[in-house]
Amino acid sequence: MGKETAELLVKLVGFKNFVRQNPKSDRFRVNRFHHVEFWCTDATNTARRFSWGLGMPIVAKSDLSTGNTVHASYLLRSGDLRFVFTAPYSPSISDAADAGNSSASLPTFDHAACRSFAASHGLAARSIAVEVEDADVAFNTSVAHGAKPSSPPVILDNLAVIAEVQLYGDVVLRYVSYKDKANHLDFLPGFEPTDEISSFPLDYGIRRLDHAVGNVPELAPAVAYVKSFTGFHEFAEFTAEDVGTSESGLNSVVLANNDEMVLLPMNEPVFGTKRKSQIQTYLEHNEGAGVQHLALVSEDIFRTLREMRKRSGVGGFEFMPSPPPTYYKNLKNRAGDVLTDEQIKQCEELGVLVDRDDQGTLLQIFTKPVGDRPTIFIEIIQRVGCMLKDEEGKTYQKGGCGGFGKGNFSELFKSIEEYEKTLGAKPVAETAAA
DSSP states (O other): OOHHHHHHHOOOOOTTTOOOOOOOOOSSOEEEEEEEEEEOSOHHHHHHHHHHHHTOOEEEEESGGGTOOSEEEEEEEETTEEEEEEEEOOGGGSOGGGTTTTTOSSTTOOHHHHHHHHHHHSSEEEEEEEEESOHHHHHHHHHHTTOOEEEEEEEETTTEEEEEEEEETTEEEEEEEESOSSSOOSSOTTOEEOSHHHHSOOOOSEEEEEEEEEEOSOHHHHHHHHHHHHOOEEEEEEOHHHHOOSSOOEEEEEEEOTTSOSEEEEEEEOOSSSSOOHHHHHHHHHTSOEEEEEEEEESSHHHHHHHHHHTTTTTSOOBOOOOOHHHHHTHHHHHTTTSOHHHHHHHHHHTOEEEEOSSEEEEEEEBOOSSSSSOOEEEEEEEEEOEEEOTTSOEEEOTTTTTTOGGGHHHHHHHHHHHHHTTSOOOHHHHHHO
């Protein structure tokens, strides 16, 4: 898709002028986020670090012990949130009869691609997987509407189907569907349960993936591309005027499926500011477009953060610096009708940011980058309000309730900017003196 065509399809109007509409325009049935797969060079230790840091037990595996000579993969789960960490074995250990990938539980895995991915991006998310009604239909429909194919549909033990198309950069959108809709697998064939969940249970209250954010060099063509093959609609948008700081900023568009529970925000850098945009810094360190952060929903953000902060210095995740005390002095005026004085006190104690939109309230906090590079990080959120009932009378929370923290972007960006300043090399004279 050419840039001129993309710009005709996607023209940013800013937060104030954006009118939210849901045309129910999905090109195929999308049910929910299914999992996120990370490609890395050591799945064992990376999985254990995330398990400990996020309170997600390692519940299943596919590795040498299960007969997989192609890759090691470990599945973490907490509620409906699933993370998979995959690393390659040496191609030389695969059986001669393996025909490349026959023992792999994830047949879309590729040795060369995984090694190249890890070398270019470091620790990063490779696949954003969504559960669809029919992966064959989703793949063929996507390709017919301009999606770049990555892996055609593959049937797994006549139980499940997976297929992949390019999302942005080296990230793929993976489609997963099950043959038996009434009684499908907990994950995918080829994965066997582990006994770790019983020996050391972990649960900090994280329950599902809310949104997966991508950073791209140019927003208009990226958004137009994903809209064209998925049919997803624009759920929200922000420009540098809405969410920038005096030093740097970004433009952002959030795409959503029909029920607005699969949310795919995308950001681009803006130029001409005092400092380089954080998005541009990401793109340079990641060597291109990729997943910037994953927002994880907690059922009790205060409990989750207490558990996570206990482990920040002992193998867990560190958090961005808290905003100044004045932020919390003003919080009662902004959210005192939703949060109690005790909850506001806990927000200050734990560094939680609070924002709201016309529908509900959002509590959020961000980790520092989770790997060596200042690239991918984790967001922990809790949404308050927007409770509805479905056709069966079950209560559920409307997708995107409380927005995406527009009112907190400047605080987040200031923290990122200050963090990035600590990453620069020391002057030669200072280094020599030390």
